[in-house]
Amino acid sequence: MKYYYLDKEVIVENLKNFNLKHIFECGQAFRWKLEEDESYTFIIKNKIINVYEKGNKVIFRNITLDDFENLLIDYFDLKTDYGVIKKNLEKIDNNLKKAIEFGYGIRILNQDKIEMIISFIISANNRIPMIKRAIENLSEKFGIYIGKYKGRDYYQFPDLEVLANQDIENLRVSGVGFRDKYISKTSKMLVEKIITLEEIKNLPKDELKKELTKLSGVGPKVADCVMLFSFNKRNSFPIDTWVKKVMEHFYLGEDTTFKEIEKYSKDYFGELAGYAQQYLFYYARENKI
DNA sequence: ACTCAGGTATTAC
DNA sequence: GTAATACCTGAG
Structure with a gap:
């Protein structure tokens, strides 16, 4: 480079x-x-x-x-050399090879922990355009104004303290729906250091996941997303509806349980599970599998 | 009007 | 532990 x-x-x-x-x-x-x-x-x-x-x-x-x-x-x-990662994944099977050819330019971003936690809480049982809109509303309402670019105003993602101090009703106005109480509780838990991200950030994946799921609105899927995208845990394998579909389609057949998919992905993809998940997810969603 | 979407919490076996 | 159900909101 x-x-x-x-x-x-x-x-x-x-x-x-x-x-x-x-x-x-x-x-x-x-x-x-x-x-x-x-x-x-x-x-x-x-x-x-x-x-x-x-x-x-x-x-x-x-x-x-x-x-x-x-x-x-x-x-x-x-x-990170994605060429090496892709080569290793492509060796596993032709399904991965196909998914990687389709999403050849994917890289996993290293994003902010708080932003990922709140954002993926909002993502639960929601649609992407709605999630994006809710996050922008939250930022506009509670975040610091940064400036204008190409005619649009931009705001920083809100500070935890600000979110923790809002009334539930005030949060709901942002279009986060029933997740308002989760955002409120989780922000408070983090501000009050009931969970301290600095302390848990270096824990092994499974222990970290256990800690993160103590947060309100954070279940197994959200925790996996948060770990993969902001804790550098590239062996996390978030299983949402699309990943469930594509795993059943390629490997496991209909009506496989969450637990079975979780075990299979861990055994089959190993330390590269997170990268595999991204290629598979993108392939599945863009092709409406 | 009715279903359903990047799941989770709650309740009930 | 596992299964069933409710849940904001708005697009189709």
Whole structure:
């Protein structure tokens, strides 16, 4: 990977295994906007960043070199060689090979822990457009204003303290529905340090999952998403309806239980389970399996 | 009007 | 432990 800074842009050349649509639309992130020019605008902390692909270049706009080196390299997981991961997964079977060919540019983003917890609480029994809208509403209502970009106002994801101090009714106005009480309880639990993320972040996956599911609104699926996308636990295997479908379709047949799928994926994909999940999920949802 | 969606909590066996 | 049911909200 080679990159350089020019006119408020960072230009990266010859980035392998990288495709913006695959990355943003494989279900791991919610705070992004596809622009008219095919670029994506997204938020990290208090920064509004725009990115697009042109030939063999990836161009990040509205940033400094410092932002790229200290935020984006980690965020886009650019130090991980996805070529190796893909090669190892493709060896497993032709289903994976097909899914990887379809979503060849997927990378697992390293996102903010709090944002992932709240966002995936909202995702429960919900649709993606609704989830995105609820998160934007929450940010606009309770987050700090960051600025304007391409005519739109942007807000930081709300601080825990702010969420913890809201009345339930006040949260519900954001369109989070019955998940209002989960957000409230979980925010309070984290603020009051009943669960301390700093203390549990390095626990082995299964112990970490046990801690995370103590949070209100966080069950096995949400915990797996949170671990995969913000705790760097790449062996997590979130099983949602799409993954259940695709696992039954490719491997296990109809009416397989959650527990059976969980065990199978662990044995079959091992430490690469999280990556496998992303390719399979994206393939299943985009092809309506 | 009615079903259902990136699951979880609650209640009842 | 496992199964059944309710749950905001709005698009189809």
